Amino acid sequence: MQPEQEKRYWQNWDNGEASRKIDAYWIQSENPWRETLVRQLKRNFKPGDGIFEVGCGSGLIFHKMREHGLVDAKSYQGGDISQEMLKLARGRTPDVNFRTTDIFNIDMLDASQANVINIHVLQHLPGYEQPVKELMRIARDKLYIACWFHPGMEDQVHFSDPSENWDKQAFHNNTYSMPRFLAFLFANAPRPIVDLRMHHFGDTNYGITVLFREEEESARPVGRSQESAIQILSASPTFASVPAPLRENLAALHSILSRMA
Numbered sequence: 320m321q322p323e324q325e326k327r328y329w330q331n332w333d334n335g336e337a338s339r340k341i342d343a344y345w346i347q348s349e350n351p352w353r354e355t356l357v358r359q360l361k362r363n364f365k366p367g368d369g370i371f372e373v374g375c376g377s378g379l380i381f382h383k384m385r386e387h388g389l390v391d392a393k394s395y396q397g398g399d400i401s402q403e404m405l406k407l408a409r410g411r412t413p414d415v416n417f418r419t420t421d422i423f424n425i426d427m428l429d430a431s432q433a434n435v436i437n438i439h440v441l442q443h444l445p446g447y448e449q450p451v452k453e454l455m456r457i458a459r460d461k462l463y464i465a466c467w468f469h470p471g472m473e474d475q476v477h478f479s480d481p482s483e484n485w486d487k488q489a490f491h492n493n494t495y496s497m498p499r500f501l502a503f504l505f506a507n508a509p510r511p512i513v514d515l516r517m518h519h520f521g522d523t524n525y526g527i528t529v530l531f532r533e534e535e536e537s538a539r540p541v542g543r544s545q546e547s548a549i550q551i552l553s554a555s556p557t558f559a560s561v562p563a564p565l566r567e568n569l570a571a572l573h574s575i576l577s578r579m580a
């Protein structure tokens with residue numbers, strides 16, 4: 320184990336039978352969620368667009384996307400730090416490129432991936448800053464992030480007790496402040512964000528699509544600077560669908576942005 324990884328007290332996916340047990344749980348209990356997620360992804364990506372998934376786990380999202388005709392073995396690649404998760408993914412689909420990838424330091428060139436997705440990974444890390452910078456660095460056109468958020472202004476960081484369910488391993492289960500997260504995206508994007516869509520799956524579960532390039536059919540005027548974050552958000556057709564407390568707190572985005580700038 321590298322010294323860098325020794326410090327990662329939270330990275331317990333490869334310990335004992337944790338990955339196998341978690342994968343078994345996902346298969347048994349989370350198929351409806353994957354179905355809902357992929358229906359949402361189909362609104363944002365077209366078949367054949369090409370998708371790189373960071374934190375692909377055991378490959379179940381790939382399977383669901385392929386079932387829906389969104390990707391195939393050629394147009395998709397998945398990356399994960401957990402060798403046990405990668406083994407499960409490769410075992411299911413040997414013809415797909417499932418590769419070792421560290422979200423803190425992704426071994427890919429800037430803007431080298433047209434579309435990047437990241438599903439329920441960030442809440443299991445101690446924080447999202449460096450990982451999100453990395454995702455935005457490599458994504459050229461669109462970045463889709465699903466994570467746990469709440470409308471308030473403080474991140475809720477929890478490191479759970481070791482769970483019997485996951486072979487006595489502990490994980491982060493954080494719920495991040497959505498206004499702060501959005502402010503972070505706008506303040507740290509390496510290229511202008513031209514649109515941002517939000518989808519509320521329910522409870523703390525949200526999907527966010529960040530567009531770095533306008534879709535061809537859209538004639539909407541686009542913002543070009545951090546200061547236009549509020550305009551971009553409120554002009555987005557999806558903005559009305561997010562819970563009211565979140566819409567209200569987004570007004571705080573301006574002050575956060577100016578502090579971060």
Ligand SMILES: C[S@@+](CC[C@H](N)C(=O)[O-])C[C@H]1O[C@@H](n2cnc3c(N)ncnc32)[C@H](O)[C@@H]1O
Pocket residue numbers: 330332345373374375376377378379380398399400401404420421422423437438439440443
């Ligand atoms: C809750 S799982 C989600 C897996 C998959 N996206 C899904 O929804 O089925 C979180 C995944 O993030 C991966 N992960 C944790 N730390 C990572 C890191 N530093 N780099 C890449 N992946 C990481 C874990 O190994 C695990 O597979």
